[in-house]
Every structure is written in C-alpha cells, then in structure tokens.
Amino acid sequence: MDFTKLNGLIPAVVQDDESGEVLMVGFMNDEALRLTLDTAYATFYSRSRQTLWLKGETSGNRLAVRRVLTDCDDDSVVVRVVREGDGHVCHRGTRSCFTREVRR
Amino acid sequence: MDFTKLNGLIPAVVQDDESGEVLMVGFMNDEALRLTLDTAYATFYSRSRQTLWLKGETSGNRLAVRRVLTDCDDDSVVVRVVREGDGHVCHRGTRSCFTREVRR
Numbered sequence: 350m351d352f353t354k355l356n357g358l359i360p361a362v363v364q365d366d367e368s369g370e371v372l373m374v375g376f377m378n379d380e381a382l383r384l385t386l387d388t389a390y391a392t393f394y395s396r397s398r399q400t401l402w403l404k405g406e407t408s409g410n411r412l413a414v415r416r417v418l419t420d421c422d423d424d425s426v427v428v429r430v431v432r433e434g435d436g437h438v439c440h441r442g443t444r445s446c447f448t449r450e451v452r453r
Numbered sequence: 454m455d456f457t458k459l460n461g462l463i464p465a466v467v468q469d470d471e472s473g474e475v476l477m478v479g480f481m482n483d484e485a486l487r488l489t490l491d492t493a494y495a496t497f498y499s500r501s502r503q504t505l506w507l508k509g510e511t512s513g514n515r516l517a518v519r520r521v522l523t524d525c526d527d528d529s530v531v532v533r534v535v536r537e538g539d540g541h542v543c544h545r546g547t548r549s550c551f552t553r554e555v556r557r
Contacts, residue, residue: 369473420550425478446524
C-alpha cells in the first residue's frame with residue numbers, strides 16, 4: 350500500500366458486506382491496516398485524536414471484517430464488514446454516516 | 454462541507470447507483486464538488502496533476518451523478534453514479550478500481 354500521498358494515511362471506505370451500503374469513510378495508517386487484517390476488526394487512525402481507534406471498542410458496535418480490497422493505485426481500501434452490536438455505525442445513531450443529500 | 458481537514462480536499466467515494474459496487478475513490482475540492490453538482494457529471498481534483506479532472510472527458514467513460522450524500526462530519530461524500538461509455542471506471546480497463554484483495 351502507498352501511504353505517502355496523505356502523510357501516512359489512506360482513506361478506508363467501509364461497506365456493508367451484505368447490502369453494499371457505504372457505512373462510513375475512515376482513515377488508516379500502516380499499523381491500523383495491519384491490525385484490521387490481523388484481528389479481522391476494523392481499526393482506524395483518528396486524525397482528531399491522533400491515535401489508533403478500534404471502532405466499537407466502547408460501544409460494542411464493532412465492524413467484523415470480511416474482506417479488504419485495494420485499488421489500482423494502492424492508495425485506498427474498501428473494507429467489507431458485518432456490523433456487530435446494535436448495528437449503528439454512526440455516532441449519531443444511524444446505520445450509515447451518509448444520511449444527508451448534498452444539493453446544488 | 455468541511456474542506457479543512459485535508460488541505461482543501463475531501464474523499465469522494467464513487468458508488469454504482471444500481472449495483473452498489475464501490476467503483477473508485479477520488480478527491481474533490483470545493484470547485485470539483487460544485488461542478489459535480491452543477492453538471493451532474495463527476496469531477497475530481499487530481500492530486501498528481503494538481504488540476505480539476507472531469508472523469509471520462511477523453512475516454513467517454515463519464516460518471517452521470519444520481520445523488521451525492523455527505524456524512525455526519527461533512528468531510529467526505531458518496532457519489533452515486535451511472536456509468537457511461539464502455540462502463541470501465543478504472544484506467545486498467547475494469548469496471549471498478551477495487552479488484553485486488555489485501556491479505557495478512
């Protein structure tokens with residue numbers, strides 16, 4: 350993977366493995382990707398807290414990883430997951446973070 | 454939208470509106486997003502060429518935009534599209550850029 354384009358990070362698109370719904374976009378550094386692959390639970394790098402972040406560690410809403418796919422440039426990944434806990438991925442209590450339409 | 458977190462850019466996840474397949478991840482600046490909404494064709498900001506990039510302008514494989522969704526932090530978008538031309542989104546001639554699995 351190429352982590353050089355965004356100061357050590359790559360975008361990680363989290364997609365529901367069953368429905369195909371895009372649930373959230375996070376960022377991973379090299380270690381977050383390694384942990385995601387090793388543990389089969391999605392781990393991100395929090396840009397605001399500048400630390401690794403096991404998604405759902407406190408809420409229980411962990412993301413069990415089925416597959417990780419990379420693109421042609423190796424500078425982003427799609428993480429196909431099964432939602433655990435109450436199934437809410439967004440901290441606002443919705444299944445997906447992408448709930449609002451952007452209009453002109 | 455919040456363009457401050459990545460030096461004026463946000464990740465834009467391109468998703469096939471019919472199948473739900475994630476086709477590519479690009480980046481948009483404020484102008485690329487405005488053009489995407491105004492023209493209903495996906496326009497990105499090329500980080501390597503440092504210029505706006507109307508996807509498919511030369512190949513004809515444009516991405517007709519059905520909907521743009523933003524997330525809870527307003528720092529990324531999902532662009533739901535219909536593929537035009539030969540339907541190949543990746544420059545390598547595949548429908549999606551995400552073709553390879555990452556393993557431990």
